[in-house]
Amino acid sequence: MDIQLWLQNTAQYLNKTWGLSPVFATRAALLIAYLYQYSLSPRITSGYRSPEYQQQLTARYNAGDKSIVVKPAENSKHTLTFNNEPASRAIDIVTSNPEVAAQIAKAVNVNAGYYFKTPDPVHFYI
Ligand SMILES: [Zn+2]
Secondary structure: OOHHHHHHHHHHHHHHHHOEOHHHHHHHHHHHHHHHHOOOOOEEEEOOOOHHHHHHHHHHHHOOOOOOOOOOOOOOHHHOEEOOEEOEOEEEEEOOOHHHHHHHHHHOOOEEHHHOOOOOOOEEEO
8 A cells, every 4th residue: 555545544543533633643643654664563552531531540540550550641642632622642552662662753753651750651742
């Protein structure tokens, strides 16, 4: 398939299915293309989250739920909206090598939670 078409289709999917903002969806599509290229087996686990869901995650984290690896942020880029539509500027992607994934993200102008003081190896954002 034509790469440009793949990127467009993927960006649309990230926007419609995962609630990413149009701008971030385009950049995240490029990131995902490279993650495949480097055989990092990318698997999306989270995009847009409603404020209610984000609060649930925080409550579960505070209650000691070990499946929530990193404390959910109070002002998360996962909960952003624009004109009442989901417009997340964050996506969580599990990969086989978070360090290489973070380096790739840097190269395509996407920030990586891998570099946080408390690393969040699946979190990518703008
Ligand atoms: Zn995240």
